[in-house]
Amino acid sequence: MRGLKAQIHRLEERIDLFRMDAINLPKRVVSLLKTEGINSAGSALNFVVDRLVEQPGIGAITIKGAIEAAGTFLAKLDVMTEEDFAQLNDPGERFLRETNGNIAKAFPTIVELYHSKSVAAARGRNLDVIQKRFGLNGSPEYTLDEIGTYYDVTRERIRQIEAKTIKQLDKILSGSLTTKYWMLPQVISDNYLRLRERLGDFDLLVTERQINFLLTGEYGATLESGYLNLLMETLGYAKLMESVLGFRGTIEKSWYEKSRYKKSDFEAIFKSLNAILDSPSQYPLFDILVSIKKKAKLKISNEEISAAIAAVSDFEIKDDVISVKIECLGSAADKAFRILDVHGKPLHFSKIAREINLLSKEQPDFSPISERNLTNQMVSDPRFIPIGKSGEWGLSNWGNYKNITIVEALEQILHKSGKPLTLYELRSEIKTLRSDASDRSIMVYLHDANLFTRVSKGIFGLKKWRLTAAPKRERKKIVGNNEFAAAVKSILIAENPTPLKNAISIISDRTNLSEVTVRQRLAAIEVVQIRGVSGKHxxxxxxxxxxxxxxxxxxxxxxxxxxxxxxxxxxxxxRPNQPLRKGELFKLVTKNVKCLKPTFYQYLEKMDDIDTEKNGNNIFVIYRHLEVDSRIDFNVQQYSPSPDLMQKLSRALSKVTLEEVDIALFEFGVLFENAIRAYLVALRKKAPARVSGNDLSKLAAMIDCAVREKIVTKGHHLNVLREERNNRAHGNIPSKAEREALYNKAHYIADLFLKYICFFDNEARKI
Known part of the structure; x- marks a missing residue:
């Protein structure tokens, strides 16, 4: 025994190339080895040497015969030359060992060995049948009838050859069938069984993309189409038909488990799915399952229907809702329907066109749709409805949208009521006609004096009713310390001292402040004295x-x-009409004014011109202002402009209208930049150390210099004007909506421009 062990160890590499049958062991021992699952010569020899004596029911004669057979086999191997050995060692079997269990590389060779080592007389024909049936090695795929006609046999005979080959390949690969003339490495069988388990993880179907991904991930390679199909058939999967008569969709190359599904059921399911292909709508998966079962009139499982749907590449399923992919829809109108259906609200035709092109760009034959083509299709399609003249479109089945402008909707609501309505009532009613109408649009149209009349605060009627319009609310004027001091200075230049009563009256007229406020602010100025006159009251x-x-x-x-x-x-x-969170406003205020939150909130609540709104847990602060005058007028004289400056300002002042507000602010910006530059140039001549050349390089540097030298204390205001100057000089031409927003804040921005243009001009003259 010890000598046999030494020989086995020395000849191990050669022994591993042979099957157990090559040893010619006694039949009793062979049966025992098969029971133990031993097929290779190496494992059989080790069993005979180490374990055979211990086995019950094995007599001395059988043991002796087994040892003699082992010795004879080893003696032959020992004297075998390399040439003799090469003749016995099949290249195909050698290749299988070298693959180290790689199914993707080994499977074509396994198919070849199965047929070439077969004892069947028709093995050449059987191999040709499989090659033609599955399109192996570059051969076209043929039907059972075509191959049967070629070999002069029946279609059924070809089917039997195919079925037998697939069945035996499965048994060989799974290790349940031992081949007599060639040996399959155990590692390949193990990997084959593991692959079958992995495929079981897929719920419905296995697509070509999925199996290729699996094989590439495991073995770094995949199989050509024909061998891949044969492998899947061997594993118990049937190829799903790629086309069905009467179905126009694209079926992805897939395989289904033969034990779970029937081919005839899939054909019935695909035909029933045609109705979805024609529709851009989205359908609950539950409804589709019920509909197909009724149409097919077969006992089909929900799993089977879901598998068929998953195989159609035109479909997408999300949250149990099925729909045709937007790029697979036939017309631009269908794609527009899908986009509006998903958004659930009207969209401008330009945005719809952009989304269609964006979602369809991956198509091989992609051609962008034009806005004109899209609108032409929507106009002629009853599924769509235009939303007034806004350029937006909705779906007719929504029901809460009509082809009516916001103005027409407001007029209709007022006519039905027969009386003026509050803004709140108008907002509520218009949602039934134009649910997309924004509060801002409603306010803009209500302040059109040619159509509507504001009869009192927040109450509007029709102009044709000839109602008396409410007086315009006087805009509250903010008078800063500089403005107030300038008004005091102009009075004292004319007469110093001047009677207190006259001074209060004149300042009140110029600033629109109450006389009480004027008296208090006069008393707060340290350089001004309020004193009694001797002998007078x-x-x-x-x-x-x-x-x-x-x-x-x-x-x-x-x-x-x-x-x-x-x-x-x-x-x-x-930022008129733009809500700002109260907390954010507090942070901005405390950058310049130090105060506690309770103090800030207390003084904020006392401001009549500032509104607060609550949205959920957030409180927003907003300054509401809608400029309804056709032109904004300014009291320029309060800033004491020189005659020359007044002449320069007159052109910009004449353009503060809705149509030309951007031009007016541009011209104010130019005058502002020139005024601050002229002042700093004059200051540099007088005090070169205070102003450098870099300080005059650009507007931002000039503003920084003015703040640094404490010429002004509100650098924030100057930076606001700088941004406006840049926007007007370098920005695009504003749209109508942007111009309206600009006009709403022009009363404040233009007034700031006037204030600082006059300030720097006056300061330059003093130097």
Missing amino acids: HSEVYCENIELLDLVTSNCRTLLRDQIQDEIRAILYE
Whole structure:
């Protein structure tokens, strides 16, 4: 025994190339080895040497015969030359060992060995049948009838050859059938069984894409189409038909489990799916399953229908809703229907066209659809309805949209009521006619004096009713410290001292402040004295050095309330009708005015011109302003412009209208930049150390210089004007909607321009 073990170890590489049958062991031992699942010569020899003596029912004669057979086999191997060995060692079997269990590489060779080592007389024909049936090695695929005709046998005989080959290949690969003249490495059988388990993880079908991904991931390679189909058949899967008479969809190359599904059922299912291909609508999967079962009139499982749907590449399923992929829809109108159906709200035709082109760009024959083509199709299609003259389109089946403009809807609502309605009532009613109408659009149209009349605060009627219009609400004017000081200065230049009563009256007229407020603010200016007149009952206002009034911004004792409220207005007036979260507003205010949150909230609540709105847990602050006048007028004289400057300003002032507001702000921006530059140039000549050449390089640098040298304290205001100057100089021509938004804030922005243009011009003249 010890000698046999040594020989087995020495000849191990050669032994592994042979099957157990090559040893010629006694039949009793062969039966025992098969029971143990042993097929290779190496495993059989080790069993005979190590374990045979221990086996019950094995006599001494059988053991002796087995040892003699083993010795004879080893002796032959020992004296065999390399040439003799090469003749016995089939190249195909050698290749199988070298694949190390790689199914993708080994399977074609296994098919070849199965047929070439067969004892059947018709093995050449059988191999040819399989090659022609599955299109192996570059051969075209033929039907059973065509192959049967070629060999002069029946269609059924060809089917039997195919079925037997597939069945035996499965048994060989799974290890349940031992081949007599060639040996399959055990690792290939193990990998074959593991592949079958992996395929079982797929719920419905196995697509070509999935099996290729699986094979490439496991073995770094896949099989050509014919061998892949044969392998899937061997594993118990049948190829799904790629076309069905009466079905126009594209069926992806797939395989289904023969034990779970029937081919005839799939044909009936595909024919029933034609109705979905013609529709851009989305359908619940439940409804489709019920519909197909009724149409097919067969006992078909839900699994089978779901498998068929999954195989159609034209379909997509999301959240148990099935629909045709948008790129597979036939017409632009169908694609537009899908987009509107998904969004659930009207969209502008340009946006619909963009989405169609974006979603269809992966098509091989992609050609972008034009907006004209799209609108022409939607106009002639009753499924669509235009939303007024807005360019937006909706779906007719929505029901809550009509082809009516917002103006027509407002007129219809007012005619039905027969009386003026509040803004809230109009907003509520218009949602039934034009649910897409925004509050801003409603407000803009209601302030069209040619169509509607505002009879009181928030109440509107029709112009044709000839109702008395409510007086225009006077816009509250914000008077800053600089403006107030300029008004005081102009009075004292004319007469210093001047009677207090006269000064209060004149300043009140110029600033629209109440006389009480004027008196309080006069008393807060440190450089101004309010003193009694000897021998008279009235007081007078006196300033020892009028020039000190130019420093009033830094020296004036302004109330914290006024500082907070002025800063709030400065921030919100720049963005009329744009909500801002209260917390964000507090952060912006405290950048310039230090205060506590409770103080900020207290003074915010007391502002009548600022509204607050609650949306969920958030509170928003908004300055509502809609400019209804055709032209905005300004009190320029309050800023004491020189005659030359007034002449330059007149052109820009004449253009502050809805149609030319962008041009007006552009011209104000040019005058503003020229004014600050002229002042800094004059200051540089007087005090070169204060202004450098870089400070004059661009507008942003000039503003930084003005703030740094404390010429102004509201650098925030100057930067707002700089942004507006850049927007008008370098931005695109504004659209109608953008111009309306610009006009709504022009009363504030233009007034800021005027204030600082006059300020820098006056300061330059003093130098």
